[in-house]
Amino acid sequence: MVVAVNKRSVMTLFCDTTDIYGHQIRFVLAEKGVTAEIEFVKAGNLPQELLDLNPYATIPTLIDRDLTLYESHIALEYLDERFPHPPLMPVYPIVRANSRLTMYRMKREWYRAYQTILADPDSDVAKIARKNLLDDLVAISLIFKEKDYFMSDDFTLCDCYFAPLLWRLPLLEIELPKVAEKNYLSYMARIFERPAFINSLTEDEKKIRL
Structure with missing residues (x-):
């Protein structure tokens, strides 16, 4: 997790069109009904904005205002907590x-x-x-x-x-x-x-x- 240099007003997911981890996040976004921009990029040709925000230069990367998440399982749990309905993790x-x-x-x-x-x-x-x-x-x-x-x-x-x-x-x-x-x-x-x-x-x- 890092503090984003350029704040975005809309949640944005950078991912490849076939990346399995990006698919996980898109699935959760759709399940939650979250409005987000999906920007499809290739690992070898990442935009400078993403390189500035993600020290590992990896995808998928999820940006939500001043928050940048570049580990998919953390992004999934963040989305479940940020948008609690419908809940996707057990209560107990x-x-x-x-x-x-x-x-x-x-x-x-x-x-x-x-x-x-x-x-x-x-x-x-x-x-x-x-x-x-x-x-x-x-x-x-x-x-x-x-x-x-x-x-x-x-x-x-x-x-x-x-x-x-x-x-x-x-x-x-x-x-x-x-x-x-x-x-x-x-x-x-x-x-x-x-x-x-x-x-x-x-x-x-x-x-x-x-």
């Missing part, structure tokens, strides 16, 4: 902590696998990452027979973490086995047909599942 501290731990594990294990696969899809390390990710997705598929959302009866930030990854499975050349896919079908329909999710998709992201 233990459940809330478990949700944070779940998102941390998604980022550490599944998102890391996602980035490894995209970096060099045909490499041996990508093949291992693809298999590990598929195995994990199959292992948790039974959850969706019991819960409407990710380990919960309610829609939460965990879904905002998980849905962008699930949407990108074709990009990773990951195909769920029929039994596991059947468990996911209702969940995917429930999430992917959600107006906020549809509105969060860029044209490039829509092409992933054409």
Whole structure:
């Protein structure tokens, strides 16, 4: 978090059109009904304004007046606290902590696998990452027979973490086995047909599942 040099009157998100972390933030913005400017940029060609505000020169970066956030999970929780309705985190501290731990594990294990696969899809390390990710997705598929959302009866930030990854499975050349896919079908329909999710998709992201 840094103090912005140039204050903006409208919340602004700088992100790439296909960046999975930017998708998370756009999903939450849409879910909250927040009016924000979305500026699509490329990592290698960032505007000077963003370079002045973000010492790491990374995207996504969320700017809200004099506040600049350049870590996606912090931006997500900030949005949930800044715009409390509808709430996307559990009320009880233990459940809330478990949700944070779940998102941390998604980022550490599944998102890391996602980035490894995209970096060099045909490499041996990508093949291992693809298999590990598929195995994990199959292992948790039974959850969706019991819960409407990710380990919960309610829609939460965990879904905002998980849905962008699930949407990108074709990009990773990951195909769920029929039994596991059947468990996911209702969940995917429930999430992917959600107006906020549809509105969060860029044209490039829509092409992933054409």
